[in-house]
Amino acid sequence: MSDDQPTSAPGLALARKLNVLLDTAEAEGRKITFNDVRDAMSAAGTPLSRARWHYMRSGSGPAVKKVELLQNLARFFGVNENYLIDGEDELPPRVEAQLELLASMRANKVRNFAARQLDGLSPETLLQIRDLIDEQLSRGDSDQP
Numbered sequence: 001m002s003d004d005q006p007t008s009a010p011g012l013a014l015a016r017k018l019n020v021l022l023d024t025a026e027a028e029g030r031k032i033t034f035n036d037v038r039d040a041m042s043a044a045g046t047p048l049s050r051a052r053w054h055y056m057r058s059g060s061g062p063a064v065k066k067v068e069l070l071q072n073l074a075r076f077f078g079v080n081e082n083y084l085i086d087g088e089d090e091l092p093p094r095v096e097a098q099l100e101l102l103a104s105m106r107a108n109k110v111r112n113f114a115a116r117q118l119d120g121l122s123p124e125t126l127l128q129i130r131d132l133i134d135e136q137l138s139r140g141d142s143d144q145p
Helices: 010-026 033-045 050-058 067-077 091-108 123-139
Strands: none
Touching: 010 050, 010 067, 010 091, 033 050, 033 067, 091 123
């Protein structure tokens, strides 16, 4: 097997989930560094190298088969252990929409937006807001409100 092979769908799904969790933590005011993750994983008995963390976040490395590592990462981020393992315990659509909106807001350098202000909005509305932000970013209209 060559390192030049395309990334796997499970690897990309894990990368997306990890990056959404990192974006959400940042939106909540917690900047999580590799050292934070490494120290937590070491304390939990599943050491994690910088290279492996990079591969996991980019989806470019071999599939992660060590269930205990994925469970410990889920605990670290405060989500159900199965969220990172098998994909069957997906976050509810509304929560996914909020997380995607927060990621878009981060890309647009929107700061100090309280996630609780989104309570009561439908997943469709949250996705429309995200799409509007993405549209503004793609046009480069940084002076527009």
